Amino acid sequence: MARATSKSRTSGRTSGTRKPAARKTGTLPAGAAKATAAKPVAAKPQSRKAAAVAVAAPAAPEPVVVAAAAPVVPAPELAKKELIERAVERSGVKKKDAKPVVEAVLALLGEAVAEGRELNLKPFGKLRINRSQVRSNGTVFVCKLRQPLAAAGAANNAAGENAGEEQNSSKDPLAEPAPDS
Numbered sequence: 001m002a003r004a005t006s007k008s009r010t011s012g013r014t015s016g017t018r019k020p021a022a023r024k025t026g027t028l029p030a031g032a033a034k035a036t037a038a039k040p041v042a043a044k045p046q047s048r049k050a051a052a053v054a055v056a057a058p059a060a061p062e063p064v065v066v067a068a069a070a071p072v073v074p075a076p077e078l079a080k081k082e083l084i085e086r087a088v089e090r091s092g093v094k095k096k097d098a099k100p101v102v103e104a105v106l107a108l109l110g111e112a113v114a115e116g117r118e119l120n121l122k123p124f125g126k127l128r129i130n131r132s133q134v135r136s137n138g139t140v141f142v143c144k145l146r147q148p149l150a151a152a153g154a155a156n157n158a159a160g161e162n163a164g165e166e167q168n169s170s171k172d173p174l175a176e177p178a179p180d181s
Helices: 030-038 048-056 080-091 095-115 149-168
Strands: 119-121 125-135 138-146
Touching: 080 095, 095 119, 095 138
Parallel strands: none
Antiparallel strands: 119 125, 125 138
């Protein structure tokens, strides 16, 4: 398709720049001089980029200072032995009874993650596997865990609540066993 050219261009020019228009010398009529004196003349930008910068510069928003986030210091990892001890403290069952149950639950969780299943366990939260990669020493899973805000507060208060229950409750059962007939 042919390119449209303006009348002011000469066909012999190869560069894309225009020559500035020649200025006529002489004086303005008396009426024109008064009109130009009343209106201030704004300087014209020389290119489109300069015009965009001139327009954008006054409208720029003020910078916002962002406070540095506190570094996340990881807590020591929770080993299986400590998990069993905490489960015994919280549930009140004997350690020999709690150990096989905790180990079975951990095995089930490991199998579910290996299958790529999402875990939706209410006090724990919702675990979703984003990606996994098989390496020489095992499979690496990149997961996203979403915990509700109530669960984070409940986990911190759970130990205090259970301690209060032990003081208020008695070892006697709530109901008596039914008589054998």
